[in-house]
Amino acid sequence: MTIRELKEIIHADILCCEDKLDAEVHTACGSDMMSDVLAFVKNQSVLLTGLCNNQVVRTAEMMDMVCIVFVRGKTPDESTVELAREKGIPLLITPHRMFNACGLLYSNGLHGGDSV
Amino acid sequence: MTDVIKLTYKVDGEDFTRAGEASSDLKGKLKKMNVPPDAIRKVAIAMYEGEINMVIHAHGGEITVEISKDCITMVLADRGPGIKNVELAMQAGYSTAPDNIRTLGFGAGMGLPNMKKYTDEMKIDTELGVGTTVTMRVNIA
Numbered sequence: 001m002t003i004r005e006l007k008e009i010i011h012a013d014i015l016c017c018e019d020k021l022d023a024e025v026h027t028a029c030g031s032d033m034m035s036d037v038l039a040f041v042k043n044q045s046v047l048l049t050g051l052c053n054n055q056v057v058r059t060a061e062m063m064d065m066v067c068i069v070f071v072r073g074k075t076p077d078e079s080t081v082e083l084a085r086e087k088g089i090p091l092l093i094t095p096h097r098m099f100n101a102c103g104l105l106y107s108n109g110l111h112g113g114d115s116v
Numbered sequence: 117m118t119d120v121i122k123l124t125y126k127v128d129g130e131d132f133t134r135a136g137e138a139s140s141d142l143k144g145k146l147k148k149m150n151v152p153p154d155a156i157r158k159v160a161i162a163m164y165e166g167e168i169n170m171v172i173h174a175h176g177g178e179i180t181v182e183i184s185k186d187c188i189t190m191v192l193a194d195r196g197p198g199i200k201n202v203e204l205a206m207q208a209g210y211s212t213a214p215d216n217i218r219t220l221g222f223g224a225g226m227g228l229p230n231m232k233k234y235t236d237e238m239k240i241d242t243e244l245g246v247g248t249t250v251t252m253r254v255n256i257a
Contacts, residue, residue, distance in 0.1 A: 033218075035226035038161050039233070051221040055168075058136035059221075062143065062160040064153070079133070087140075 001025055001110055003067050003090055006046065009108050010094040010101045012069060015081050017090035023066050027113040030071075030102045034059040042113040048101055054080045061087045071098045121149075121183040127167055127194075129176025132220060138179055139164040149183065151256060158234040158254045159188050165227045166192040166250055172213050172222065173197065174248065187236075190252045198244040206232065 004021040007014060014021070023044075030048040031037050037047060037059050047060050048069045057080055060068050067090040070076060075093060076084075084091045094101050106112075123145070125138035143160040163179065170177045174196020182189045199205050205212075206228050213223030232238045235252040242248040 032221060033224040033226075034221040035165065035224040035230060038165060038230050039226055041157065041161070049221075053220060054133055055136065055221055058140065058164065061140060062136075062157070062164045064157055 001108065003046075003092075005108075006067075006069075006105065006110070007092055009104050010069065010092075010096055012092040012094040015076070015091040015093065016085045017067075017088055020067070020088065020090045023090075025066055025110065028102065028105055028110050029112065030098055038063065040113075045113075046105075046110075048098060048105075050074060050098055052076050052080070054083050056080070057083045057087060057089060057091075060089050065089065067092060069094055069101065071096060071101050119184075123181040123183070125179040125181070127170045127176040127179060129171055129174065132171055135167050135171040136164050139167055142181055146183070146188070151183075151188070155188065155254055155256050159190070162231045162234045162252050162254070163190050163192075165230050166190070166252070168222050169227050170194050170196070172217050177247075185256070187256055188254045190254075191249060192252075193247065193249045195247040198246055198248055199240065199242040200244065202240055202242060 002022050006025055025046045026044040027042040028046045029037055032051045045065050046067050047065050049056055050071050052074045069092045073095045128134050139160050146156045174194035177194030180191045204210050208229045209225040211223050211225035217223035236255045237253040239251045
């Protein structure tokens with residue numbers, strides 16, 4: 001699916017990099033622990049997280065992730081948004097909790113890739 | 117690319133929000149050198165985890181990177197407390213990071229295992245009260 005489709009499925013707002021809305025997302029990863037995210041490399045992934053600091057953007061940058069979704073309506077501070085803008089990584093905010101946001105995406109065909 | 121390129125980074129141990137700047141800079145430089153994306157991602161993740169470790173445990177340090185046509189070697193040196201039990205530290209899930217680090221998204225006990233996972237060779241030299249040097253190599257396929 002595209003970021004635009006993902007955004008609609010989880011009723012998200014976009015904070016930056018609107019020009020990337022048509023980029024493809026193939027897999028997803030949901031975690032608040034960045035080292036757990038760093039352990040599982042998938043191509044063209046979206047990161048869903050409840051963590052709200054600039055290390056989330058750094059993690060996504062190292063992993064070549066296509067976008068970041070903050071769950072439960074959490075809003076990152078301006079320095080985090082600025083870093084994401086600089087790195088060209090779209091930031092989205094969904095009002096859904098982690099489990100529901102992941103469930104909505106999963107049931108719409110976005111999976112986590114092989115975990116074993 | 118026949119020459120060896122050498123880069124040096126200082127890691128600020130006082131500012132967690134800046135951790136990762138060195139890895140980010142290196143990633144950008146490797147992209148410009150047309151290093152294959154898979155190798156870049158391995159280097160970026162391993163060095164980022166190392167940088168985070170240096171900030172959490174060792175008040176920062178210095179990273180030197182050597183890029184040749186065959187491989188990328190990273191040497192992360194700190195003057196922190198040293199690692200008491202390297203075998204334990206290498207176990208996934210084992211962590212000595214303070215609780216406040218977990219609220220920042222790290223301290224899951226995956227740092228060193230991730231560094232090993234993404235590199236072709238990793239060596240840890242550590243001495244209690246003196247410091248730790250982690251050497252990692254990623255081959256360019």
